[in-house]
Amino acid sequence: MHTTGLAEIVRPRDLAEAVRLAAEGGEPLAGGTDLFVRLRKGVERPPFLVYIGDLPELRRISVGESKVEIGAAATHAEILASPAAARLPILRLALEAIASPAIRAMGTLGGNLANASPAGDGLIPLYLLGARVNLVGPDGERALAVEEFVLGPGKTALRPGEVIRSLDLPFPEGAPRAYFRKVGRRRALIIAIASLGALLWLRDGTIERARLALGSVAPTVVRPREVEQALVGRPLAPDALADLVEALSAATRPISDLRASAGYRRTVAGRLLLDLACTISPGG
Numbered sequence: 001m002h003t004t005g006l007a008e009i010v011r012p013r014d015l016a017e018a019v020r021l022a023a024e025g026g027e028p029l030a031g032g033t034d035l036f037v038r039l040r041k042g043v044e045r046p047p048f049l050v051y052i053g054d055l056p057e058l059r060r061i062s063v064g065e066s067k068v069e070i071g072a073a074a075t076h077a078e079i080l081a082s083p084a085a086a087r088l089p090i091l092r093l094a095l096e097a098i099a100s101p102a103i104r105a106m107g108t109l110g111g112n113l114a115n116a117s118p119a120g121d122g123l124i125p126l127y128l129l130g131a132r133v134n135l136v137g138p139d140g141e142r143a144l145a146v147e148e149f150v151l152g153p154g155k156t157a158l159r160p161g162e163v164i165r166s167l168d169l170p171f172p173e174g175a176p177r178a179y180f181r182k183v184g185r186r187r188a189l190i191i192a193i194a195s196l197g198a199l200l201w202l203r204d205g206t207i208e209r210a211r212l213a214l215g216s217v218a219p220t221v222v223r224p225r226e227v228e229q230a231l232v233g234r235p236l237a238p239d240a241l242a243d244l245v246e247a248l249s250a251a252t253r254p255i256s257d258l259r260a261s262a263g264y265r266r267t268v269a270g271r272l273l274l275d276l277a278c279t280i281s282p283g284g
């Protein structure tokens with residue numbers, strides 16, 4: 001056992017012991033980049049922490065035929081350096097946008113997901129790729145779609161004692177183009193005011209299929225499916241998408257907070273569609 005002055009930290013020998021300790025009320029600790037902030041603020045007082053960050057079962061990244069499986073305690077930096085990021089450009093773009101090298105070296109994808117922040121950059125590729133969340137708990141294993149797992153800001157479907165084991169990220173069919181942009185108030189270490197990620201399947205400059213995911217503009221990441229549908233058959237050019245800017249704004253349910261007003265978030269989110277059209281070159 002180890003203590004930080006904020007809470008005791010217990011180091012389980014393996015995943016089974018981690019689950020047992022979590023079931024006794026211990027809160028999983030991975031990179032600590034979110035959790036220690038909350039503990040320091042005093043908004044949370046777990047009886048003890050269960051350090052899962054060095055469990056080999058949670059750190060593996062494997063690239064299979066049809067999917068990548070990423071251990072929940074793999075750090076953003078490890079994922080970025082792995083073949084998984086090379087095979088999934090949307091994952092690379094989103095993880096590169098997280099904070100700074102120091103935070104990326106500590107923070108994990110499992111922690112980003114469990115945190116369930118609408119501004120979590122790592123969630124955007126999970127929604128776009130249709131990720132599955134593999135859980136292990138006192139009653140065994142189960143898997144949920146990411147959309148079933150995230151219930152609201154800071155709220156997930158995790159049951160007491162359950163730990164995220166890994167994430168399955170299926171390879172999309174064909175070779176979609178990937179886009180990710182977040183807008184914030186500063187250039188460095190920004191928390192998104194609004195973000196947009198996209199996978200676009202193009203043929204001769206025309207959109208054949210589209211998946212979009214918006215961050216920071218609703219209680220959870222949003223897939224604006226009506227806009228995805230409306231994009232089909234259109235040329236990828238700002239003029240051709242201009243009438244959908246409002247539809248994208250309308251798909252949001254933002255709040256006003258210290259960083260931005262709801263109206264500003266809504267406007268920015270819509271306009272990111274034009275940025276997407278300017279950023280992805282139809283031919284390249």
Ligand SMILES: Cc1cc2nc3c(=O)[nH]c(=O)nc-3n(C[C@H](O)[C@H](O)[C@H](O)COP(=O)(O)OP(=O)(O)OC[C@H]3O[C@@H](n4cnc5c(N)ncnc54)[C@H](O)[C@@H]3O)c2cc1C
Nearest residue numbers: 028030031032033034035099107108111112114120121164
């Ligand atoms: C300065 C700063 C800048 C940041 N910038 C960004 C940013 O740009 N984009 C962004 O998305 N995030 C950002 N973050 C937030 C944070 O770094 C990420 O969310 C990170 O991925 C969290 O991972 P972690 O391993 O540190 O989580 P931890 O802090 O260890 O844990 C977070 C929560 O998840 C739970 N948890 C962790 N792993 C598991 C698991 N396997 N199973 C069940 N529960 C688990 C913990 O119990 C805890 O409640 C920033 C944080 C800081 C301090």
